Amino acid sequence: MDLDLDFMYETFFKILGGISTTLELTILSLLLAAPIAFYMAVLRLNDAKISSGAVRVYVSFVRGTPIILQILLLYSLLPSVLNTIVQTLGINFNVFDAIDPFFYAVVVFSLNTIALLSEVFRSALISISKGQLEAGLSIGLTRFQVYIHVIIPQAMVVALPNICNITVNLIKGTSLAFLMTVKDVLAIGKIAASFGYNYIEAYIDVFFVYIILCTIIQVLYTAAESKISTFRAMHV
Amino acid sequence: MNYRPFDPSFLLQSIPALLPYLQITLFVGISSIVFGSIFGILLAKAKLSSIGPLRWLAQGYTYVMRCTPSIVLLFIVFYGLPKLVDGLFNYQIDDWDRSVFAIITLVLLFGAYVSEVFRSAYLAVPRGQYEAAVSIGLTPLQAVIQVVIPQAMIIALPNFGNSVINLLKEGALAYTIGLIDLIGKGNLIISQNFGAYAIEIYLACMFIYWVMALLIEKVFFIIEKRLDKGQTLKTVQTVKQDKKRARLFLIKGVKFHGPGS
Numbered sequence: 001m002d003l004d005l006d007f008m009y010e011t012f013f014k015i016l017g018g019i020s021t022t023l024e025l026t027i028l029s030l031l032l033a034a035p036i037a038f039y040m041a042v043l044r045l046n047d048a049k050i051s052s053g054a055v056r057v058y059v060s061f062v063r064g065t066p067i068i069l070q071i072l073l074l075y076s077l078l079p080s081v082l083n084t085i086v087q088t089l090g091i092n093f094n095v096f097d098a099i100d101p102f103f104y105a106v107v108v109f110s111l112n113t114i115a116l117l118s119e120v121f122r123s124a125l126i127s128i129s130k131g132q133l134e135a136g137l138s139i140g141l142t143r144f145q146v147y148i149h150v151i152i153p154q155a156m157v158v159a160l161p162n163i164c165n166i167t168v169n170l171i172k173g174t175s176l177a178f179l180m181t182v183k184d185v186l187a188i189g190k191i192a193a194s195f196g197y198n199y200i201e202a203y204i205d206v207f208f209v210y211i212i213l214c215t216i217i218q219v220l221y222t223a224a225e226s227k228i229s230t231f232r233a234m235h236v
Numbered sequence: 237m238n239y240r241p242f243d244p245s246f247l248l249q250s251i252p253a254l255l256p257y258l259q260i261t262l263f264v265g266i267s268s269i270v271f272g273s274i275f276g277i278l279l280a281k282a283k284l285s286s287i288g289p290l291r292w293l294a295q296g297y298t299y300v301m302r303c304t305p306s307i308v309l310l311f312i313v314f315y316g317l318p319k320l321v322d323g324l325f326n327y328q329i330d331d332w333d334r335s336v337f338a339i340i341t342l343v344l345l346f347g348a349y350v351s352e353v354f355r356s357a358y359l360a361v362p363r364g365q366y367e368a369a370v371s372i373g374l375t376p377l378q379a380v381i382q383v384v385i386p387q388a389m390i391i392a393l394p395n396f397g398n399s400v401i402n403l404l405k406e407g408a409l410a411y412t413i414g415l416i417d418l419i420g421k422g423n424l425i426i427s428q429n430f431g432a433y434a435i436e437i438y439l440a441c442m443f444i445y446w447v448m449a450l451l452i453e454k455v456f457f458i459i460e461k462r463l464d465k466g467q468t469l470k471t472v473q474t475v476k477q478d479k480k481r482a483r484l485f486l487i488k489g490v491k492f493h494g495p496g497s
Contacts, residue, residue: 002323060446060450061442061446063401063449064401064445064446064448064449064450065405065442065445065446065449066404066405066406066407066408066409066445067405068408068409068412068419069408069419069438069441069442069445070442072419072434072438073435073438073439073442076434076435076438077435168302168303172303172304172305172306173305175305175307175308176305176307186305186307186308199311199315199316200312200315200316200319203308203311203312203315203316204312204316206308207304207308207309207312210303210304210305210308211300211303211304213303214302214303215303
């Protein structure tokens with residue numbers, strides 16, 4: 001088996017150009033998902049029957065179905081739903097041409113990440129003892145202040161390794177965005193390959209790019225972990 | 237433009253048409269689980285071995301697999317393996333069934349995931365168990381097989397169940413290399429209807445996957461409860477201790493507050 005090394009070398013740098021799309025997709029999805037996921041986690045911890053049941057079904061559905069099906073479903077569903085909304089509002093706007101598929105990708109990956117993050121936040125919040133909240137309230141902080149200054153910093157320490165996992169999985173998951181014609185790392189590799197049928201070379205390039213990307217992310221998270229470990233809850 | 241409304245009856249109708257293809261999905265999934273577990277055991281063994289290079293190789297492999305999107309690996313296997321085999325052995329495997337390539341990919345991934353599960357479960361069994369078994373005259377191999385591994389299996393079960401569900405979900409990618417499994421058939425139905433009913437078909441597939449995931453979760457939960465002999469003993473003991481303590485408190489005239497009250 002002989003690989004076209006010149007092609008591999010050239011394509012590698014072309015593919016690097018796709019990293020920005022992959023990272024934008026990952027970071028945007030995480031940032032959009034985090035507040036909603038946190039709210040869901042708090043909903044599940046409070047004993048609100050209906051809302052916590054709804055959250056549980058949502059989480060179970062997202063975790064029980066392949067992400068590729070979520071992409072296929074939402075990519076056929078969202079444009080027509082948006083179109084119907086636009087039509088009923090009477091706005092003259094062509095949904096099918098004007099909206100970048102990147103937008104749909106962000107929606108899909110956010111919806112997916114919400115479910116995964118809410119579980120992580122929930123287990124992190126459970127690990128903080130109720131005494132922390134009571135102590136905070138007793139010295140006159142509001143509930144909101146206690147969450148911001150006392151509970152979230154401690155919960156973050158517990159949640160961070162799992163958030164790192166979710167981020168790495170999300171980066172890997174965004175490789176499926178090529179199904180929505182988003183030009184990320186994998187899509188660029190695929191396009192470059194299709195000119196001369198150099199599929200293996202291109203995919204090996206893509207493979208290396210993802211390994212580098214995930215390694216950098218994991219190094220960053222490890223650094224963040226050691227930075228915030230000062231908030232580690234004391235267990236007596 | 238007018239749109240056809242969502243048609244739930246088509247969703248229900250399509251499920252019987254899709255279900256026969258579930259067996260292909262399951263065939264790919266189950267073969268990957270069986271071979272992947274064997275591969276995972278070997279990897280875990282390598283990670284626990286005292287030979288440095290072997291350990292590094294297994295750890296490096298797991299790290300690389302953790303960072304590789306399954307679809308990229310699937311494409312590399314699907315396009316690269318026939319070329320590799322052709323180059324090495326001068327043998328054509330292009331016409332092999334696509335499920336073979338899907339299974340090879342999933343075995344490579346699943347092996348890496350479960351090797352971590354097996355390794356940590358093995359290490360979670362206290363060393364004293366092995367020492368006690370050897371001290372009563374079992375050979376080291378017997379001690380590992382009859383004492384350590386049964387306990388490690390119970391510890392590994394929940395994570396193993398999670399890995400199985402993840403594997404099943406990753407198996408859904410197989411349609412991208414042209415395997416006619418559940419989703420492959422779904423796509424065929426959609427194209428037979430000229431692109432209509434996509435939402436209904438995809439929803440039907442999702443429900444099938446969801447039910448499978450819930451079932452697997454349930455089955456693993458039941459097995460765990462069944463096999464949980466050591467743990468159950470422990471809980472019985474703690475309950476007894478709690479009752480004893482409660483009685484002590486009652487004698488002293490102090491009201492006993494159990495945990496959580």
